[in-house]
Amino acid sequence: MGITVEEASKRFGDFQALNDVSIEVPNGSLTALLGPSGSGKSTLLRAIAGLEALDAGRVLIDGEDVSKKPTQKREVGFVFQHYAAFKHMTVFDNVAFGLKIRKWKKQETSRRVHELLQLVQLDGLAGRFPSQLSGGQRQRMALARALAVEPQVLLLDEPFGALDAKVRKDLRSWLRRLHDEMHVTTIFVTHDQEEAMDVAGQLVVMNEGRVEQSGSAADLYDHPANEFVMSFVGEVNRLGEHFVRPHDMAVALDRDEGSEEAMVQRIVALGFEVRVELVLGDGTEVWAQLTRAELQKLELREGQIVYLRPGQAKSFSDETLVA
């Protein structure tokens, strides 16, 4: 079930949350809506679910215009950042909720619920209450609950935002594997670019209610459409008009044509990579990412003068690539 959003706009009082947003989500894909707070990504997701009403524009699910359909008829699975667990119901009853609404028989409900609990590895906790579960377990329960009714579309609103870093990473790969198995069209919202790039096949970068760019992780990283996307999706240094990735910053001991003079301020060894902080002649601070091998070869010291040569820089005023 592909999803299309056409020219969606939404304002809350004075605040324009969505400004003429259009996106295409292919059937069966796993797409991330990525952007900072206030970019409109959650609003867009909720509009697709019908939890927000658009001021203008349409939402189409599998070609059908659902803009006038209420949430309960859209058959979208939704997972909330803070789980929205039904606190007064057991895990079993939580997952069974959608089925009960659809008047499934007891036996079938039980079968399906256990099937899902196994899928999310919460088997055996069916009789517990959400308050007795950890954050990660609650989120898996929420996922099982959403999937129980076999939705056309799965929407996740910052699903791992409330969890610890380790749990987040685990659930991330787990979500990807789940998607590989189930192939439900999935959209999730995140402000964490690493998470988006790790999990999603397609990324839609949003900012201030607009779509800045959409494409695969590689597309966005290597061919960013503008400064915002470039700096959001990875680290970036600014050298005058040009934007350079730290790992594209070649550091040489000798002056070369077109290279910039800089002084090493600080060398930080961060595990397998090395971060070299430098300052340019005009006072601009930049940093280069080197491997340990490169660092050893150059034998850099603090205070040393070196010469920087951007390997690949982007300039968004004239769109030329400087080799």
Place this chain on the structure above:
Amino acid sequence: MRTASSARSRWSLRTLGLGYLALLLLAPLLLIFYRTFEHGLAPPLEAITSPDGLHALKLSLLMVAIAVPLNTIFGIGCALLLVRHKWKGNAAIDAIINLPFAISPVVIGLSLFLLYGTKGWLGPTLSEVGIEILFSVPGMVLASIFVSLPFVVRETVPILQEIGTEQEQAASTLGANAWQTFWRVTLPAIRWGVAYGVVLTTARVLGEFGAVSIVSGSRSGETETLPLFVQKQFDNFHFAGAYAASVLLALLALTTLLAMNVLKRKEDA
């Protein structure tokens, strides 16, 4: 801060506070229990099971049976309205709901008396269609509703605010319509707060005196609730009856306190 002087001040504070409570609350209460059963179980039992006494009890319970469900339904609906739907008039509704906390019961009784009296705005019209409000059950019910209006709303509002709308949104994504969402998700989430409010409402209705006294005319065996019965008995020097009814009401009050305690813990859980 575990110094000797702080221990001393701790003890003087305790004496002061607890002593005050003992003198004001405890001692009078204990005495009435003593006085009631001073001459054995028989006199108070006889007094309370007299026709007037039983009728008073039944009437009080009738007030509860009518006023509490009405105010509960109103309370839940109103709380939902106030919390989930922003409206300019909400502050006014909120203010009106608080009125029963601050208005004298006599003022309440009088205003009902004037509205439904023979010279009132609604009195004559209603009389013509055969509805008597004053000096009969309907008026007493109206008074009971007025005085116990706020409790369910006040207890439900904070809970609704705290649980937020996410569970309800989740329910609608799972296909539940408005009624199903309310019944299966919202109501269970607020049930302890509502229960607590119901207990407070019941206690208030049972204990109401001033307003009902004016509105009902306090006719023994007809429009006399238990608190009115206490007064009538006392005025007629039938102290056994007055004490017996008082003890009954006090026991109901203590039961209320117990229920409040239990429910408050569940609410906070």
Place this chain on the structure above:
Amino acid sequence: MSAHPASATSVPVAPRAGIRLPGVGAGLGRGTVVLYLSVIVLLPLAALTSQAFEDGFSAFWTQVTSPQAVRSLELTVGASLIVVAINAIFGTIIAWLLVRDEFPGKSAVNAVIDLPFALPTIVASLILIELYGAHSPVGIDIALTRGAVVVALLFVTLPFVVRAVQPLLIEMDREMEEAAASLGAGGLTVFRRIIFPNLLPGLAAGVALAFARALGEYGSVLLFAGGLPDTQVSSVFIRSQIESGNNVGAAAVSVVLLSAALVMLAAITLVQRWASRHERSSGGGLTVMPMSGTDFTAEKDDDENR
């Protein structure tokens, strides 16, 4: 309410976003609520006010300034002020004991505080007469005196300050006191400069509510203080006017009491607005009444879903 989409509690009123009231639009629900409130509360109060001024303002004024009306008002206001002052002090002490102290039977004491809320006022009158009246076992007889008015009002207004202050004490950040202590402040100073200012909003609200309650109190004063001219509070006066058929007089003094009640309620709302200017969101604009039955355990409930 917040216009920011990240605010989890803002839900648009558009029907397709999910109607909160089962089966009824918000408009219909609102209409029902307004109707209910009008019939139960507003209409009677309107009738009251209308009767008070039925014969014009001068008649109203004459009634309100009649010697007995004035005497009863003086007694009522005077006694209420005294009572509220006393219970402000004792109420704070008791709240302190319940939150910060440990002693056997604390939970029983905490429950018993609400007794005046739960006990019918007429019964309060009775039990006070028994202990402090003509047949008092301890020989204290203050029945039918002005002192009786004070004691009865002390009884019924006791829980207000306690229940208003308790939650504030529970929520109060201990670290403020610890910081003050580490800077050299002694117990009383800490109370005066750190604790008391933080309790002030609760104290003010509790006092206002207690005062309103005391002004209008009827049942507990009726038997204990009686209805003689010297010991007649305004509510008893109003009752006697009804009995003598002086509806205008009764309504007039009632309007005075009603106005005082309204002023008190407004004061509480204002105090809360002022207090919450320091705080995170409080009550969303709705007044928080000091209610009975606070669970005094010092653990502030952690909302696990947030």
